[in-house]
Amino acid sequence: MARISASVYTSHVPAVGAALDLGKTAEPYWQPVFQGYDFSKKWLKEQKPDVIFLVYNDHANAFSLDLIPTFAIGTAAEFAVADEGWGPRPVPKVIGHPQLAGHIAQSVIQDDFDLTIVNKMDVDHGLTVPLSVMCGQPQAWPCPVIPFAVNVVQYPAPSGRRCYMLGKAIRKAIESYDEPLNVQIWGTGGMSHQLQGPRAGLINREFDTDFLDRLIADPEGLSKMPHIDYVREAGSEGIELVMWLIARGAMNDVNGGGNKPKVLHRFYHVPASNTAVGHLILENN
Amino acid sequence: MSLDKPYTDVPGTTIFDAEMSRQGYHLNQFCMSLMKAENRARFKANERAYLDEWPMTEEQKLAVMARDLNRCIALGGNIYFLAKIGATDGKSFQQMAGSMTGMSEEDYRNMMVKGGRSVEGNRFTGEKK
Numbered sequence: 430m431a432r433i434s435a436s437v438y439t440s441h442v443p444a445v446g447a448a449l450d451l452g453k454t455a456e457p458y459w460q461p462v463f464q465g466y467d468f469s470k471k472w473l474k475e476q477k478p479d480v481i482f483l484v485y486n487d488h489a490n491a492f493s494l495d496l497i498p499t500f501a502i503g504t505a506a507e508f509a510v511a512d513e514g515w516g517p518r519p520v521p522k523v524i525g526h527p528q529l530a531g532h533i534a535q536s537v538i539q540d541d542f543d544l545t546i547v548n549k550m551d552v553d554h555g556l557t558v559p560l561s562v563m564c565g566q567p568q569a570w571p572c573p574v575i576p577f578a579v580n581v582v583q584y585p586a587p588s589g590r591r592c593y594m595l596g597k598a599i600r601k602a603i604e605s606y607d608e609p610l611n612v613q614i615w616g617t618g619g620m621s622h623q624l625q626g627p628r629a630g631l632i633n634r635e636f637d638t639d640f641l642d643r644l645i646a647d648p649e650g651l652s653k654m655p656h657i658d659y660v661r662e663a664g665s666e667g668i669e670l671v672m673w674l675i676a677r678g679a680m681n682d683v684n685g686g687g688n689k690p691k692v693l694h695r696f697y698h699v700p701a702s703n704t705a706v707g708h709l710i711l712e713n714n
Numbered sequence: 715m716s717l718d719k720p721y722t723d724v725p726g727t728t729i730f731d732a733e734m735s736r737q738g739y740h741l742n743q744f745c746m747s748l749m750k751a752e753n754r755a756r757f758k759a760n761e762r763a764y765l766d767e768w769p770m771t772e773e774q775k776l777a778v779m780a781r782d783l784n785r786c787i788a789l790g791g792n793i794y795f796l797a798k799i800g801a802t803d804g805k806s807f808q809q810m811a812g813s814m815t816g817m818s819e820e821d822y823r824n825m826m827v828k829g830g831r832s833v834e835g836n837r838f839t840g841e842k843k
Contacts, residue, residue: 443807458827489794493746494739514749514801582794584721584731621830625793626784628726629811630822632830657720661837665727666793700826702808 431529431603431610434478436676436690437469438644438709439562441485441617443513443554444702449561450519462706465696466562469710472693473563473571479610480526481574482533482599484675485555485617486581488513491547497583498545500595502537503552503576504530511551520557520566526573529606533575536602542595552576559617562708581618581669585656589671593652596678603679616676618669620697621662622704631664632705637697640670641707645692648677666704681713688714723839730792738790741778744768745795754802784814 448459490511492498508523534546556576564571577599580586587595596614603612620640623631640663643651652674659668681687690711698706721729728734735742744765747753757764765775777785778799786796793810800810812822825831835841 447806489742489746489792489798490749494735494742494795512749514754514798582730582792583735584729623727623831624807624811625787625814626726626728627815628724628831628836629815630825630831631833631836632826633833634829636833655720660721660727660729661724662833665724665729699829702806703811703826703830705830 431606431608431612433600433603433612433614433679433713435476435613435693435710435712436680437559437563437613437615438673438676438707438711439559439615439617440619440701440704440706440708441555441558442701442704442706443558445706446518446554446558446561449566461698462701463562465698465706465708468694469563469708470565472710476613477611478572478613480529480572480612482577482603482612482614483556483559483574483617484577484579484615484672485559486669486672487578488553488555489582490553491550491578494583497580498547498578499580499587500542501545501547501550501578502530502534503547503550503578504534505548505550508550508552508576510557511553513553518554518557520561521569523552523556523560523570523576524573526575529603529610530575532606533599533602536605537595537598540598540601542598547578550576550578555617559615577675579672579675581671586668586671588656589652589654589674592671592674593648593678596675597684599675600679600684614676614679616673618672619663619667620670620705620707621664621667623664624666624703626665628664630703632699633662633664633667634697634699634705636662637705637707641695641697641709644673644677644709645711646689648674648683652678677711680711690714725836725839725841728787734790735792736790738792740768740770741774741786741789741791742795744770744778745791745798748798748802757802781813783810787814
């Protein structure tokens with residue numbers, strides 16, 4: 430049977446992708462950001478996951494205001510890299526895993542989460558920046574990726590609670606898949622940031638630190654945090670952090686088995702452009 | 715019963731909810747059209763003519779031409795859509811975000827390097843700083 434071995438959490442700041450694409454990683458501004466992923470790149474190479482289930486949000490690229498799915502699962506064989514207006518990032522196309530994705534969709538919908546099934550979708554920096562920081566600049570991504578897009582553009586995003594419970598349903602789906610696949614689940618976005626209005630540039634280190642602590646130790650309690658706390662404390666775009674709860678909800682310890690996950694890596698840095706960068710790797714224990 | 719909107723007292727912040735989305739539909743879809751290179755070229759060649767192809771309000775068109783992002787947001791624009799205008803102009807996300815704060819580009823960048831805007835005094839409208 431397939432199993433989830435680990436979860437990875439990371440911000441997906443577009444400027445981080447641009448810094449990598451333009452060869453600026455050694456610049457003093459960017460060096461500390463990329464150093465935070467040195468361990469992670471090595472670890473991922475050793476782990477060789479068979480599939481990455483990657484939770485992210487689209488930023489008005491695949492989805493305009495014509496269609497705003499709250500949860501969308503990519504079931505295609507491959508996904509092109511979006512042109513967000515600056516030209517597409519020079520990164521490999523994303524190879525999907527239609528069989529597992531279809532299996533997850535069928536299972537999760539029957540568990541009362543009404544996913545939108547997407548067979549054609551370009552993927553933006555929300556998905557490709559996490560791959561870049563974790564994999565560097567390979568000719569091809571190391572394994573198939575199932576894109577899972579969450580609406581955080583038009584308010585309301587799904588609640589933290591809903592995301593956390595969805596993570597559990599995704600886990601159940603993955604664990605009922607016959608092939609013995611090593612699956613990782615990634616939650617991306619955040620941490621504190623606000624990109625709009627006179628309050629743009631908001632960063633809240635204390636909130637972020639507390640969020641990381643609670644995500645590790647008390648995800649159940651953290652999942653009950655209302656939207657307004659994210660908006661007020663972590664900035665209007667900080668609400669992306671609800672996506673981390675999907676990945677956390679899929680871990681052993683909160684599904685009736687296993688100890689607390691092992692914290693393999695934890696990193697936090699301000700700033701990357703307008704945003705606080707946070708990163709965690711949790712391994713099932 | 716009306717909807718609970720607990721986010722209206724967050725200073726300097728507009729939450730892009732269903733009401734804003736309805737107001738800004740054509741403005742945001744215009745922005746979306748700038749993802750195509752040929753549309754970017756047509757927009758740059760004659761902004762007014764390009765904007766007149768969209769059923770946007772006059773106020774929205776003027777806000778776009780003035781590159782007044784705060785005004786665009788007040789009229790229903792969403793930052794991820796408005797970013798397409800910035801991309802067309804060759805601006806970074808940091809330049810766009812900074813342009814809404816009343817700070818110079820350099821001051822905004824320096825504020826971010828020093829750890830960003832503090833949440834203290836920035837949680838509630840009218841709160842003492």
